[in-house]
Amino acid sequence: MRRPKKYESGEATQYISRRAALRKLQLSLNDFRRLCILKGVYPREPKHRRRAQKGSSEIKVLYHTKDIRFLLHESIVWTLRDYKIFAKKSNRDRAIKDFRNLKRRLALFPEIKLDHIVKERYPTFIDALKDLDDCLTLLFLFSTFPSLHLIPREQSNLCRRLTIEFLHYVIASKSLRKVFISIKGYYFQAEIKGQKVTWIVPHYYPFKPQSRQEVDFKVMSIFVEFYTIMLGFTNFRLFHGLNLAYPPQFPSSVLQDSEESLKDEASFVSDRIAALNFELLRTDKVQEDEEELDIDMELLEQDGDSKRIIKMKQEAQEVSRLRTLFKGLKFFINREVPREPLVILIRSFGGKVSWDSSIFAGSTYDEGDETITHQIVDRPSISTQYISRDYIQPQWVFDCVNQRQLLPTNKYFIGETLPPHLSPFVDSKRDSYIPPEEKALLDPSLIETHVQSDDDSEDEAQEEEETVDQELLDAQLQLAYQQETAEYKKFGGPDGVNEDEEDPEDDDDNEDDDEEEEELDEKTKRLQEEKQKMSVQSGKVHKVNKRQVHKAEVDEHRLQARMVKPRHRNLFRKLIREKQSKEKEEWLLRKKRRTIEASEKEARKTAKREARKEAAAAAAKASKLGK
């Protein structure tokens, strides 16, 4: 029998280094990278690196041997090789100026077909939805790009088209759930077929020239190449699921034969589609599918009262409320406000929206419309205001969606200092720090008590000041009183009677009575004292030193913690360290909040004091003038 050699079986044969993979596939590193990106092949982390690397301990990029063998059978490997041949031949043609041949060759450019790869990477549609996050984020970024050396115009146009289509789906299906304005961009989270899909739309003009070390556009472009195909197929299925025509089209009612539409129908339609402001053409005649939802709710109601079902029911109710959040509201977006994110929000929750027709095509009504209920503005003031509508800042819309209810608009009025914008993605069950704003949102009863207590404490603090400022106030009152009486006498009313003089005497009388009583009952008092001596004294309540008890408990716990099994000790320490750092973070935030609030209070106080002083000074001046 042959003696088994080392590294001929087991983990060493399971993994293959990148260099070996390149040699096996006979591809250049660039081609290999492209292939890996398109096919979704990634390096693996072996269980025992040393064994997997045939004894060497340096860190190599390892692929699974089966993956590489799988790549070997891929048809696009041949296309990649064809690219190389194409480049060689067309360069030759160019060099010898054989343009006829070159033209012929260019027409026969080997195209990569990725359809089968999409199917293979995402065997079910749900898989594709699960992986949609990165895809959407990248495509939304690319859709804003100018034409670059490595990113052709066509690619960014395709990205734009596909993302717009996806947004149409989100609006039509009303699947948006959470939104968030971050410093990086707008986060959107939609729930599509039970999958949470989150994507980021960057703030305007995210493109900046980058050095190659920082950002390699080539790599990103390859990703986009695959993601466009994937999103296209996903959109196709999503649109068909809603009985919408794909690619999106408008019903004939939108396309009136106006001059514009006749001039260049294609661009007219694409502009309207990009505006996201019109209903799309449906392939069926049924308009709404709200009945289905109701049925679902009833089914849930029948199913007993277990906690989970109650929770689900609540969730379903909330979602159904969210879907009609802006129903009946009419918005107008001012020109300084980013249009697209707001249009998505308003339209997907049932509101109507329009904007100045000069900034983008597709506006449905103009600013002068009297039925507008909300106008979204983002400037400190506005010259002409309609009384029939609320002028609000854009954050209101976002906060309303996250709260799933229409918030009072007074905090968001034009020119107001906005309340903090909180992230809806933070898990409320976590035990770390919850800012007071969020607490108030979670429990509306808290907000009032919080405000009241705040006021109370303020009052208390102010009492001290009031004593200081009392004289000033008195002087003011006096002055006012004098003026009033003077006026009174002038106009000659009935004589006023002073009612204030009776009060102070009562207290003195009471004291006198007490003294007399004492003199009379000395004997009885002695008796009473004696009695008191005899009586059973009430026992003192044993006061537990809470701190000591706590310390004892902590010590006890610590001792027990030392009994953790040796094999769990490191894990235990790690967990404890994590917990401690979390607690420290929380403590720090709380402390900062406290100091901030204290300083704010101080500032408010000083401001008030100054205002009062000014008022007093003004009053004094006035009194002088009066005299």
Added chain:
Amino acid sequence: MTKKLALKRRGKDSEPTNEVVASSEASENEEEEEDLLQAVKDPGEDSTDDEGIDQEYHSDSSEELQFESDEEGNYLGRKQSSSAEEDEESSDEEDNEEEGSTDEEEVEDEEKVSKSKQSDDKPSGSGAASKKALTAELPKRDSSKPEYQDSDTSDEEDIRNTVGNIPMHWYDEYKHIGYDWDAKKIIKPPQGDQIDEFLRKIEDPDFWRTVKDPLTGQDVRLTDEDIALIKRIVSGRIPNKDHEEYEPWIEWFTSEVEKMPIKNVPDHKRSFLPSVSEKKRVSRMVHALKMGWMKTTEEVEREKQAKRGPKFYMLWETDTSREHMRRIHDPVSAPKRDLPGHAESYNPPPEYLFDAKETKEWLKLKDEPHKRKLHFMPQKFKSLREVPAYSRYLRERFLRCLDLYLCPRAKRVKLNIDAEYLIPKLPSPRDLQPFPTVESMVYRGHTDLVRSVSVEPKGEYLVSGSDDKTVKIWEIATGRCIRTIETDEVVRCVAWCPNPKLSIIAVATGNRLLLVNPKVGDKVLVQKTDDLLAEAPSQDVIESERIKTAVQWSNAEADEQEKGVRVVITHFKPIRQVTWHGRGDYLATVMPEGANRSALIHQLSKRRSQIPFSKSKGLIQFVLFHPVKPCFFVATQHNIRIYDLVKQELVKKLLTNSKWISGMSIHPKGDNLLVSTYDKKMLWFDLDLSTKPYQTMRLHRNAVRSVAFHRRYPLFASGSDDQAVIVSHGMVYNDLLQNPLIVPLKKLQTHEKRDEFGVLDVNWHPVQPWVFSTGADSTIRLYT
């Protein structure tokens, strides 16, 4: 001066002349003639009548004459004239050379003439020559005559010879020169030799104009016209003397291009004659378009556009059905990015913004961004309008892409548990009372660290030994020091005899082991003990030399007797530890430096000593008697050996897997052993179970100095250099199947730290759940 001559190829000309050669010296009349024939164009004008390529030659500048291949594909040859300045003769020579190499070297005028006359008869028959001849004949041609008449007549001339156009030198060897029409040989005329020739030349005045017809061999006398013709040719003039070279030029087709139409009226449509072939072509195209075989450029462009973009269709039939397909092996989907928290908001709550310290720290960690608390700096904007694009957005997206294709993936089980979960479930200490919880007494009096403590079996008194060379006896209840016994050296260990009928303390000080009567407690007992120790029993066994050199027993001196010392056992090396057997008759001492005699067992009743081991198994640290069985525990640095004293053999060796053992204590039932080590551990051995520890406890943070079991309660205590005494519950069940239960109960930390030392010794009260501890801070403390 440059003359512009045009060389033309003319394909469809009816004339036999295909090529006209014009030399630079061509005379003007020649030029005119050619112009006439070929309708030479002015330079710069396009030719209209042929498809050939016009070529212009500047004769002065270039000496090349080119003969292009004509329409029929005859290659005419090209040559270079060596000198353009040569006269007519040179051009003749050139012609000769062109004719072929078959002709003789010496070319004579006559021969040439004959050739030109009978060009077809020439053996070479080269085209150039015939053309030359033909050009000469051109002007003669009559328009009424058929074209090839001349050549026909020339055929008829040599009708007599029928051999055809063959090289005539084939007939050189024969008498005849060919055959006539009647197939009769034509006999060569008689050939005279050179003399005849010469004579003829002299005699015949017409000799100069006589040439030989190569076909017939006859001499022919040239006529005067012939001569004139030859002369004209030689001089390069046109052979036809009737030709008028200077006749006026008739411009049949004007060379000037009119700017305006000659006629005011455009051509009528009727005058347009549609091309039939074009019409056919167009109708074919129309048909092709109609049938869809051909496409317009617009359609082609549109198709190309449509082809370029990707095409989408229903790739998945249902949401969840999966088609079996080869996939990558064991796919691991990439984890999603973390969702943003409040800090990332454009308008976060104020506490999330960095203060100066945090900002500084954030900026300081520029080179190690992974250590930062947040990967971005929180910012606050007053309104949405002011939010700029995030500067690192592209970089972040790029890094995500890198993650997706470059980051190794593996499936890992993530433990999502609370730290509390890992703590073993133990009963609460409150249910395991009683155990000491508070310090209730401090015994002060020693001036240096207290090494050892021991309690009287009845639990009233306490003895302690210290580095200040004293042994103190205390009353437990009051904390009063009853007696102080001074010794000569540092007291390393004290041990009260466990036999309640004796009142003896064993004190290990330096090399000596003192047996002290403390004189406390029951007076009868004290007296009895004194009596017992007063006289030595008779020695009936002779001790070996090995023991004698190691140990000497003696009664104490008088001054020591007063202090209470009764017996002194002098060892050969300093004693470190002393321990009593449970009955109080035997006691064992340890001298770490004693090599193979480091452990000794003394018998008090017989005042005899034994050395149990003949070989040293290592540095002995600690020895212990089994409470019930005749077993002896010896702890070396790493291991513990259990010996049977009766059978005198090794019973068991316990493996501690620790660096250095400091102490031991045995459970009163004798089945469980507790070992303390200097590497912070305490080991619980179940002696019935295994030679490896049942449980390893790391309760202390520093070296553990000593451990002690309580005799009655299921408690044990440990003292360590971290100044703590830890009391634990150690329950041993009678049921063998149930494992011992160990619960740490209380950490008592009141000792002070002195030079890295904390608690040095712990000991239990024999009856109460009280623990005594001695420390480096020269105190003894009681916890109850």
